[in-house]
Amino acid sequence: MAVTETVAQDVGIEGAxxxxxxxxxxxxxxxxxxxRPDSALLPDFHQCFGEIYFSEVLPGHVKAWKRHCRQVQxxxxxxxxxxxxxxxxxxxxxxxxxxCELALGRPDNYALLRIPTGVWxxxxxxxxxxxxxxxxxxxxHDPTEGQRLSENDPTVPYTWDLGAA
Numbered sequence: 371m372a373v374t375e376t377v378a379q380d381v382g383i384e385g386a387x388x389x390x391x392x393x394x395x396x397x398x399x400x401x402x403x404x405x406r407p408d409s410a411l412l413p414d415f416h417q418c419f420g421e422i423y424f425s426e427v428l429p430g431h432v433k434a435w436k437r438h439c440r441q442v443q444x445x446x447x448x449x450x451x452x453x454x455x456x457x458x459x460x461x462x463x464x465x466x467x468x469x470c471e472l473a474l475g476r477p478d479n480y481a482l483l484r485i486p487t488g489v490w491x492x493x494x495x496x497x498x499x500x501x502x503x504x505x506x507x508x509x510x511h512d513p514t515e516g517q518r519l520s521e522n523d524p525t526v527p528y529t530w531d532l533g534a535a
Contacts, residue, residue, distance in 0.1 A: 378410040378484070381472060383458045384465045385486030387411060388472070391446060393480055402480060404446045405506060411484045413444060413508040420507035427452060427495045427503060432530045434492020435519040442508045443485040447475035450501025452493045457526045460488040469528060475501055490519070490526050 378387040389411050394401040405412055413420070420441065427433060427450070434455070445454070456470040473479045473496065485491050495501040519525055 381456070381483070382465065382470045383456050383468050383486075383489060384460075384463050385484070386456055386458075386470065386489060387484045388474075389482045391480050391482055393476070402446075402448050402476075404448075404482060404504060405444070409482070411444060411482050413442060413506060418509065420509040421511060422504065422506045423511075425503045425505070427493060427501045429495045429498050429500065430532055432492060432494045432521045432532070434494075434521040434530070435490045435523060435526050436492070437490045437517050438487050439515045439517070440487060440509060441512070441515060442487060443483075443491070444506040444508075445474065445483045445485065446481070446504045446506075447501055448480070448504060449476065450499055451475035451479065451496040452501045452503060453496050454483065454491060454493045455526075455528050456485060457490040457528065458488075459490065459525070463488070469526075471528075492521060492526075492528075492530075494530060494532060 378389040392403040452474050454472045458465045458468050
């Protein structure tokens with residue numbers, strides 16, 4: 371069954387939004403949208419186009435924690451299922467201290483997630499199969515504008531339980 375794209379939904383952290391994406395059944399396999407000109411989460415590419423890349427997340431592995439100072443992330447998971455955790459510790463944010471845990475991927479949670487600058491994020495594959503994340507960033511990768519923490523850093527009040535994945 372096809373999912374109709376709708377207006378973006380607040381996920382509980384200022385500037386972080388999620389928009390359901392269309393999955394169009396075809397005889398050979400589905401066609402999955404990610405971005406369209408009428409998307410509520412379309413990045414502003416007036417300055418420049420960033421990049422689109424894919425990252426595979428293997429079962430039993432955590433990719434955390436990271437945040438960007440200038441880059442906005444736009445994640446979709448066309449294959450597999452991810453647990454994505456966001457944590458807002460931005461000094462002047464009205465949602466400072468909020469932690470948000472989301473499932474993103476197929477078959478039931480195919481959506482586009484926007485992660486604003488300054489928000490910590492991490493993810494792990496749910497289940498026993500790899501997950502593929504696609505990121506459409508609004509600026510090209512620049513290793514000097516991002517920050518990283520280890521997955522167990524106490525800055526982010528979250529413990530990864532891969533048994534629940």
